[in-house]
Amino acid sequence: MSDRRSEQSSGDEPSSPSISDEVWQQFLSDSERDIRKSAPKEPSARAREVTQRLKKQKGEPEGWRTGPAWQEMNGRAARRRKAWAVIGVPLAIAVAVVAMRPSLIPGDPFGSSAGSSAGSSSGASSGTDSATSPLPDETAAPTAPPSAVAADTPTLAHPFAGSPALRWADGAAGIVLPKATALGAIPKDRVELALQQTKKLLVDANLNPDVVAGARPEAALSVLDPKQPHVLDDLDSSLRSPSKTRDPLFLFSRFDPKDVKLAGKVIKTRGRITFAKGKFEGVAVHADYTFVYPVVRADGSTEVARTIVRRVIDVELPDATRYQVTPGRLTLLRYDEDAGNSACGIDDGYLHPQFPSQAPTGSAAPTGPSIDPYDRSRQLGKGPQGCGTVSRT
Template identity: 85%
Template sequence: MSDRRSEESSGDEPSSSSISDEVWEQFLQDTERDIRKSAPKEPSARAREVSERLKGQQGQPEGWRTGPAWQEMNGRAARRRRTWAVIGVPLAIAVAVVAMRPSLIPGDPFGSSAGTDTAATQLPAETTTPTAPPSAVAPDTPTLAHPFAGSPALRWADGAAGIVLPKATALGAIPKGRVELALQQTRKLLVDANLNPDVMAGGTPSAALSVLDPKQPGVLDNLKTSLRSPSKTHDPLFLFSRFDPKDVKPAGKIVKVRGRITFAKGKYQGVAVHADYTFVYPVVRAAATDGSTEVTRTIVRRVIDTELSDPTRYRVTPGRLTLLRYDEDAGNTACGIDDGYLHPRFPSQAPTGSAAPTGPSVDPYDRSRDIGKEEACGTVSRT
C-alpha cells in the first residue's frame, strides 16, 4: 500500500502552510473526539482482529486532505455482518398447515389459486423509518409460480424499481448536479452489488467497484481480495449478494426490494448519502436429485453510507464515492461458512454449516430495528 503522505500536492490543493498551528491542532482534537464518540465501546472479537490487522497495514495515521481511511471505517463499526439461520421448527408448523391446506404443497398440484402474487397491491415507497415490522401474512408456501407467497415482500417493488432516489437539491455551496451524481453513483453501487444476475451467481461486480474511489486507502484492495479469496475476514457478502450456482439458482427473475435513500452535507465537505435497503431472494436447489422444486427465500438487509467528497479539499478522485460504512444482516443462510456465498436453508433440508444458531430469533423483514450493533448467528421467525 502506498504512503499517502509521500504524494505531492496537486495544483488544485491548497498548501498546508496556509493552515495555522492553532487551526491544525483544533482539527486534530475535533477529529479524535468524533472518532471516540462513534467507535463501539465493546467491539466484537472479530472487529478487534480486523482492526489490529488493518493497523499493521496502515503505516501512518489519517492525514489532512487525504479523505477517510479504511481503519476509520472499521472504528465506526463498518463491515458488520449478522447471519440468521432457519431452525427445524418452521418445518413442523408447515407440515401441520399443509395437512389442513393441501394447496400449499410446492407446485400446487391440486390447482388452487392460493398465494397468487398478482392479487397484491404494491406498497408506496418507503419515506421514513418504519416503527414496527410488517404485519403477519397468510402462511402460504412459496412455489415456482408464486415465489413470494406468504411473504410481506409480496407487496414490495420489483428489483431496481424499488431503489427510488429523492429529488436532488443544492446543499449550500454544493450544486444540485453534484448531489444528483452522488445519488446516482450510490444507486449504481446498490443495483450492481445486489440485483445484477451475474453478480448474484458469483460474478465480478465491475459496475459497483467502478464507482468507488481507488484513492481511498485499502478499500478496493480489500474488496477485490474478498472476491478472489473469500475468508472470514475478507468476506464479499459484506457488500455483495452472491449465491453458489452449484448450490442454488433463482426462482424466477424477480428480487423484491424495499428501503430508502437520503442525502445531506457530508463530513468531508461533500454529499453524504445514506441507503438502507432489504432484498428478498427466492431460490431453488440447482440440482435436486429427487426432482424437487421446493422454494426458499434469503433476506438481506444492507445499510450503506457513502460520500462524494470535495476534490478541492481532499485527495480524492472526482466523481468517485468514498465508502464510509457498510453493514449487512442476512436472514436464512447457513452459519459458519466463509466461502463468499449465501447458503439458504430449505425447510426439508438438514442444517448445514459449522456454527449452530445461538442468537435470538428475529424477523428479517423488520426494518424498524437497528443492525450492525453486534455479530450473532441466530434464527429467523419467518422467511
C-alpha cells in the same frame, strides 16, 4: 431485516378461541409496549467510534488538499455482518391468533389494509400473486415489523407467496432516489451524481443476476474511489479468497451457482436513501435496503426457499477541489449487513439458504434469539456478532 397485519375481505371467518374484546385489547397494548421497549435505538459500537473520531476534527479537515482524513478511519470502512439461520422458533402467539381471526384487529394500525385482503386471497385461497397491491415507497424509518401474512408455500410460479415482500417493489424499481437539491455551496448536480452512483452500487451489488450468481461486481467496484486506502484491495481480496474476516457478503449478495439459482427473475426490494452534507465537504448518502431472494437448488428441484438480506451503507462524494480524491467516485464509510436464512459457519463468500426439506447445514449451530428478517424497524449493528435464527422467510 418493516407493516404488520393482514385481513380477510371475503369468505367465512375461521373459527378461533373465544377472546373478550377487553382481554384482546389489553394483549395488544402490552405487546406493543414490550416491542417498543426492546427495539434497539443506539448505533453500533463501531459506528459510534467512527463518529467520535470524526467529531474531533478542528478547523480545516485533516488531510487538507492531500486526501480525506483516511487515517481517521485507518483507510477502511466500518463493517459488520450478521447471519441468521433458517427458522428456529414458531411465530409469536399474537401472530398465530391474528392469523386465525384477523377481524379482531380494530382499524388498520400498521397501514396494511391496502391490498391485505388481496394478499389473503392470493396466498391462502387462489395462490396467485397478481391480486395484491404494491406498498407505497418507504419515506421514513418504519416503527414496526411487517404484518403477518397468510401462511403459504412458495412455488416457482409464485416465489413470494406467504411473504411480506409480495407487495414490495421488483428489483431496481424499489430503489427510489429522493429529489436532488443543492446543499449550501454544493450544487444540485453534484448531489444528483452522488445519488446515482449510490444506486449504481446497490443495483450491481444486490440485483445484478450475474453478480448474484457469483460473478465479479464490476459496476459496483467502479463507483468506489481507488484512492481510498485498503477498501478496493480488501474487496478484491474477499472476492478472490473469501474468509471470515474478508467476506464479499459484507457488501455483495452472492449464491454459489453450483448449489442454488434464482427462482425466476424477480428480487424484491424495499428501503430508502437520504442525503446530507458530509464530513469531507461533500455529499453524504445513507442507504438502508432489504432484498428478498427466492432460490431453488441447482439440481433441478422445484422447492423454493427465500434468503433475506438487509444492507445499510454510508458513502460520501467528497469535494474534489479540497481533497485528493478521484472526482465522481464514492468514499465508502460504513457497510452493515444481515442475512436471514443462510447457514452458519460457512465462509466461502456465498449465501447458503436452508430448504425446508433439508437437514440444517453449516459448521456452527444457530445461537441467540430469533429475529424477523423483514423487520426494517430494527437497527443493525446492535448486540453481539454471531449467527441467530429467523422467525420467518
